[in-house]
Amino acid sequence: MNIQAYIESGILEEYVLGTVSSQEKQEVECMSHIYPEIKAELLRTEDALEQYALKYQTPPPASLKESLFAQMTFGEEGKESHEKGSALPLDSVGEVTPSAEVNDVSDKNEYINVVANVFDRVETKIVTPAWAKLAIAASVLLALFAGWAGMQMSELKTAVASATSENQELAFQMETVKKVYAYKESLASLYRSPDFKVIKMTGIPTKSPESVVAAFWNQQTNEVMIDVQKLPPAPSGKQYQLWSIVDGAPVDIGMLDQDFQGKVLTMKHTKTGSVAFAITLEKSGGSPVPTMDEMYVMGKV
Numbered sequence: 001m002n003i004q005a006y007i008e009s010g011i012l013e014e015y016v017l018g019t020v021s022s023q024e025k026q027e028v029e030c031m032s033h034i035y036p037e038i039k040a041e042l043l044r045t046e047d048a049l050e051q052y053a054l055k056y057q058t059p060p061p062a063s064l065k066e067s068l069f070a071q072m073t074f075g076e077e078g079k080e081s082h083e084k085g086s087a088l089p090l091d092s093v094g095e096v097t098p099s100a101e102v103n104d105v106s107d108k109n110e111y112i113n114v115v116a117n118v119f120d121r122v123e124t125k126i127v128t129p130a131w132a133k134l135a136i137a138a139s140v141l142l143a144l145f146a147g148w149a150g151m152q153m154s155e156l157k158t159a160v161a162s163a164t165s166e167n168q169e170l171a172f173q174m175e176t177v178k179k180v181y182a183y184k185e186s187l188a189s190l191y192r193s194p195d196f197k198v199i200k201m202t203g204i205p206t207k208s209p210e211s212v213v214a215a216f217w218n219q220q221t222n223e224v225m226i227d228v229q230k231l232p233p234a235p236s237g238k239q240y241q242l243w244s245i246v247d248g249a250p251v252d253i254g255m256l257d258q259d260f261q262g263k264v265l266t267m268k269h270t271k272t273g274s275v276a277f278a279i280t281l282e283k284s285g286g287s288p289v290p291t292m293d294e295m296y297v298m299g300k301v
Helices: 003-008 011-017 022-034 036-056 063-070 105-118 130-192
Strands: 196-203 212-218 224-230 238-246 249-255 264-266 274-283 295-300
Touching: 003 036, 011 022, 011 036, 011 130, 022 036, 036 130, 130 196, 130 224, 130 264, 196 274, 212 274, 212 295, 224 238, 249 274
Parallel strands: none
Antiparallel strands: 196 212, 196 295, 212 224, 224 264, 238 249, 238 274, 274 295
16 A cells, blocks of 8 residues: 555545545545554644635625625504594595485484495505515525635635645655655765775767766675666667676676666676676667677776
8 A cells, every 4th residue: 555645646635625425535534544644644634724724714795794784674564544444524525415315414424424434445565574584684695605605615625726736746856856865875875985996987989979887896795886877768679788897708797777867776796807897788688698889888997
């Protein structure tokens, strides 16, 4: 299990944001219980997102509340315009002309009241309860806040994705720096060590005059290491091979890695009495004897 690769995959950030599937959620929770490194990174990510949200939170506009309440009206309940059953004055009805003869004053007054009551009406007004208006206003306010929160979450996700990408790029750069530092430190140690003899192999003028390779030979143990300072990339199907010359005969010391730049390569042990080192270009996997017209560099001890 490559814990570092799992942490750098971005799944912990998605878990904290709640964008993972249920299966991925169970996986993260299981992994955090198994590996303390993942648990610690998960807690660090949660804390980082919380700090980011607190630092960059944007409050809703101050005018939002005033704008909402300005649109809400709370009118008084309607009132009846006239008291039910009251008779209109005779003046409001106009001149009344009975269709039949009225003999006395009491009969005449009764007739007038009956006619007036015909025109009486009760005016009513449908009133919306205050609680209903408040509920509508609260719903509108909630919808606005939900939209605002969604926008904030979207911006936060974008910021987190950008920060994750930057962190991954920074981690890659740091890893590159570590490799370069380790290479230079190893190379410096070989140059300083009294146990290793440095043999500089220079390019063959007719083949590759600009090539340079340094060999480090421990004459007590016959251990050999090389540093390729400049050498053309090997063509497809070809590979560089290192040789030492002992008693006039070539001795195979191993094949160079195809990716040989920026590395100190550990080769096979040579034999005591080596007088020279050389590199030839052979078919992939090597050759039992060097191809002399494919020799790229050579150096005498």
